[in-house]
Amino acid sequence: MSPEFKIAFRFLVSKKRAMSMSLAGIACGVAFFILTQAQTSGFERFYIDTILGTTGAIQVHDRFQDTLRTMDAAGRERSGFRIAHREARQYVEGVEEPARVGAAIREFTNVSGVSEVVSGSARLRTPVRERSVRVYGIRLEDHLAVTELARQIVRGDLPGFRGSPQGVLIGSELARRMQLQVGDSFELDTPDQSRRYRVSAVYETGVRDIDEARIFLHLGEARSLLRRPFGASFLQVSLRDPGRAVQDAARIETVAGHFAYSWQERERAWIEVFRALRVSSGLTVATIILISGLGMFNMLAMIVMEKTREIAILRSMGYRRQDIRRIFLWQGAVVLAAGTILGWLLGALLTFGVSRIPIRIRGIFATDYFVVNWAWSHYIVAFLIAAAVVFVAAWIPARRAARLEPGEVIRNSAA
């Protein structure tokens, strides 16, 4: 143990109250930072997972053919890009050759699954109620590979659906409104025909737009109902690393000649909301840390003032300016270390506690508890912020202490 550390420790211990105040300040700042980051990033992550588990990482839609040479625009303003060049392109709705395009997409190393979807609208009719719905024709195994559908089943089961050609999967909200139970039958009407189906299972994604309107049919049934014997409305693609969806979508567009939309592009509005939330709560809590830094500055400045005589004595017996500086930086470091560890523990405890608070959220995702995200990075960033604040708070008093001329101080405190 270095003598400077020893002296620093004794100085600190002699100021127990001021020290525990700054310690508590640092610990609270660190803990709250961790807690708010865990929450906001928890909800963000959960939302993204919901997107990836429902509408997928990438959706491949209409085919385009360039009739003029177009600029290779970067994908920032996608909608603007499309309108501006509409005249120059020929559009073919949907994916005409899903097998060929799907095979091309499966060649991408990051692609883990491709599901062909035929969709259209219909009216769902029971003896007592009627409602318009979106019909999604899928190959179950393909679609399970690109979504979390298996996990989203809340009543009934998938083998029931698999084994019954007239079986359907319906959203929980739709089932509630139409008062449909597993095993119930209903009619699906299109302008030119009406077919009868049975509820095999009910799913819940938590996304209201989906849960109240979407019905999954076997692909062949959907083709017959919607009179689309071939082609697909779109292909849903899942990725091993969804973070790369933007780049992969761009490559798919060039390779497959179809518009491809990444989840980041489709959900930009919500993602921005979550990001803003995370940054603003981070800033708020960083302010708490800053304020506790002021408390610490106060404590160290006070110790410097009260200890000028001791500092002068140390200087008189040969302690160098840098030794004195180190004594005060050590004091900051001790409070920082203790405060950070306490803050980490408190932050983890609070995060755990909050994750146990029941809260029912439906609409953009489904959860019955506060969502938290456990990430090391929150703990490290909290420490880095605290360290920066403490370093500044300790450096200024430390420098002041080191500058004192021993003779001057001793002469003035002798009388």
Place this chain on the structure above:
Amino acid sequence: MNVETNHRSDDGGPAANAAPILSCRGLHRHLGEGEGRVHVLRGISLDIGAGTVCAVAGPSGCGKSTLLYALGLLDRPDAGEVRIEGENLAAAGDAVRTRTRNESIGFVFQFHFLLPEFSAAENVMLPMYRLGRLAPRDMRRRAGYLLEQVGLGARQDRLATRLSGGEQQRVAVARALANDPSIVLADEPTGNLDAHNARAVVDLLVALARERGRAVVIVTHNEEIAARCDRRVSMLDGRLEADGAPPAL
């Protein structure tokens, strides 16, 4: 009293008053600002050789402490030289002066300045920590030895604030000797001590000078103590008035 033989075995026994270890030339020092500015040291020159104990006497306020701070490199004179072992350090950089204070100078303040957070032994060990030449166990042993020399063998682990004024003063003397300095400057080290302890402290410093060739300066009002020294200079209004052997009592 036997002064132990610790880590300096270089410079031999009682040296003759050859080259002075400590000397100053034409020291001037002003204190205060503006109207209150006082010319405290008015051209002081002094040589202290190895093996000499020098008493400095003079009325209160004549500048004895100010002189000692200048000699101990705690304060910078406005003019003049301070030579430590031949080298003028009056205007030297802070690093050199700080190192010299640690290695070559032991200072006893007029008002005993111990660090209140530390025990008696730890206070004595503080200069040793900085020097870092001894192993911790040896530092501890040497601190114990020095405290015994000043009659505080039984008080080693007591916190500085729990010691009487006289005890604190003796700890300060032990601390000044911690790194076995070649120069000891003591500003009224016996002010709070009874006759017996005062004599013991002075005898310790005298023995140090005689047996180990150290230069010792003691500021004192006490003629009995001055009489035990080799030399006595008296100060008046920032000047040296008289210099010579102390009058025998």
